[in-house]
Amino acid sequence: MRYFRLAMIPLLALVLVACQSTGELAQERPQLRPGTTKIALMPIDVQLFELTAGGLEEPKADWTRQAEVHVRRAIGVVQTEKQLKLVDFDASTLPLERQKVMDQLVRLHEVVGLEAFLQNRFPQLRPPTKQGHFDWSIGTEVQTIAEVTGARYGLFVFMKDSYSSGGRVALNVVVALLGGSVRGGTQLGYASLVDLQTGQIAWFGTLQRAAGDLRDQEPAEEAVRTMFATLSN
Amino acid sequence: MKIRNGMATLLLVFVLSACATYSKVDTGQRVPVGEGITVTAVGGWASISHQLISNTGADAIWTVDGPSINHLTFYSAIRSGEPMLVVPNSDVELPVWRTGMTEPDVMEFVEGSLAKANKLPFIETENLRPHTFLGQPGFAFEFNLVNQKQLEIRGLVIGTQAGGVLRMMTYTAPKLHFFAKDEASARAIAATAQLTGS
């Protein structure tokens, strides 16, 4: 069931909205000094699936591995272009209890990121309390990341990609009923630059569209670039 | 908690139809939250549309950051033999409240209702204490649970049982950051709760 439920979100998003990428900035904008402001790169979460006949999402390990390499490399390109100073965050030196908190932070970010993504895409889902400036935080437990890495910001990246293997008759029927069409796969992603002192998401970039391919370096680079388009220093 | 399952469909319907999903509740505004109870909002909250919560068992659900993050939920009139929550399309038998229950019984009733309706792997209650609610002697306690995404969630329950009716307010949010953020506001709202006509 979980496959289908996960699949529904980008699918619905795709059916209903055509825009490709958006960005949100907190009132307190990120202060990135070219080449000097340290950013801790959290473990990137990339998942690639093949949509088999009917829309069952089949996990593809080789694609996922490729995509991870491509996305990492693409982040490297963005890093150079935007003159960011990225360091990897490695939690394994922390005591187990702290590692558990770091794990909870990643889970919290996933939930917060998805909620922010949905509110960003569907104005109807944005409560009146969230109408003003982009205002999301994941709390001050992130200070641990700063202590371990010496970084000013943390970068959380989530990307999910699925590709059609053709013959998805049933799926297309459903989608047609909802008034849309899906030819290729879908691409969904969000990235957050988190202030490691306050936990505030200083910049939030999203990506969601029918085109794109993380299996090849060039389109992967283009996708990551698109997702990061609104991040500037 | 409860709202997530049935809500996906309804959210979809609302996205498609562009109906109002929320109404704003301004600070200082006194609003009804179910049968015979009004509260005054403290801090900024949004009330989730009644159509969206109609099959949850709650009379009003408010949120600050969004329905997948935090809620303030009101149960204004649970009567003897009735459950706290509703699980649509399910044969799950939920615990029922009965007149004559002691406060420890009620705490276990809430704990069991949440655990059973949501098939929670883990929930634990703590710090049951006397607490005045709606101007009547009542109770308060906290709970910690782990949801299906294995995220730790914390909750506060404040209620009172009198005149053959159980009335409660629950506040739930992720344990990290979010619970503490709006806890004071939730407690302040509980303190403003009044029975209409009193």
Added chain:
Amino acid sequence: MHFTRRHLLCGCAATALTGCVGAGGGKPIAAGYAPALDSVEGGLWEIFNKAEADLKFSPLRMTDEELNRYVTDIACRLAGSHCPDMRGYLVRTPFFNASMAPNGMMQVWSGLLLRCQNEAQLAAVLGHEIGHYLKRHSLQRFEQMRDNATIAAFLGIAVAAAGGGALANLPGLVALANIFAFSREQEREADGVGLELMVNAGYSPIEASEIWRGLIQERDAGLTADERADRKDKSDVFFASHPAPEDRAQTLALQAAAYPGGKRIVGEERYLAQARAFRDMMMQDELRLHQHDRTLVIVDRMKAANPGDADPFYYEGEVYRSRNEGLDDGLAMRAYSRAIEADDDHGLAWRGIGILHRRAGREADAATAFQRYLELVPDASDRLMIQSYVGA
């Protein structure tokens, strides 16, 4: 480990023929095996590697070293040369379930630990799960699913659009495990492998059948004969994905009888000694489910295994107090009293007695019992409320 070795040889031969690439659901797996990344199997493993990374720091994981070592040792005695390929995780979830992912991640839920009566029964379940791994049942299942994908996906989307079916309610862990709900054929095969592993490790094979009898008892508890006859237990995590326990109990008993007799390990005492430290936590989780009749079956078993123990009577009292129907208050009072007879310092039993008196309006009796409770459990989490009852 004769069984495994023989099949391993076949497995190696089969893999060699196909050049060690590609699928092979149902074909035995070799010790130390890891699939090629570009295979369907590699994809499956990758997904469960992620799930495993998720589980590692989960708040639900029971990390007690001694208990983990105990369960791992049993699993290793069963799995032999495959032991390093598998990783066991104890998960605090009050349902009867264990699962095996294709990558060797094995979950054992606390609800299962509560229900096993001896080490041989735990070994039976572990052996069964190891059987799924050795036979690569997940891969086999996935290959079948792909063939039916059009239908499955159509139904799946319909279910998702309707707000989720029965599975959507289950914890994510189960949803992921049950995506590949095994076929009856596979379950039977895993039972066979499990029994073989059990016997090779010296356990009494009849215990595999006993655990199913226990589950049948629980499932049918409190039902009339008619209700039993048409009982279709859709809500239960375990029964939803497994063949009828009657068939399994019977088949396993027949198969067990075919093994030569002799002195075999049951391991009741050492199992109960290990589980003891977690028993109260597991019972409190069980009580929260309000499945009163089923819980009473567990309580009865506990009484039989621990004569003179006050706890089972206290749990019995809790069940009746929570059910709170008809004569239940009287039944609860009787059970609490027997707990007190066995152990006058059973604080929680005194709490139960206090609550029953208070419900009935016997304030003075309630106060006496509550005072005793507060003396015996000074850091009680409901202390302030109880104090307000006593007027202290």
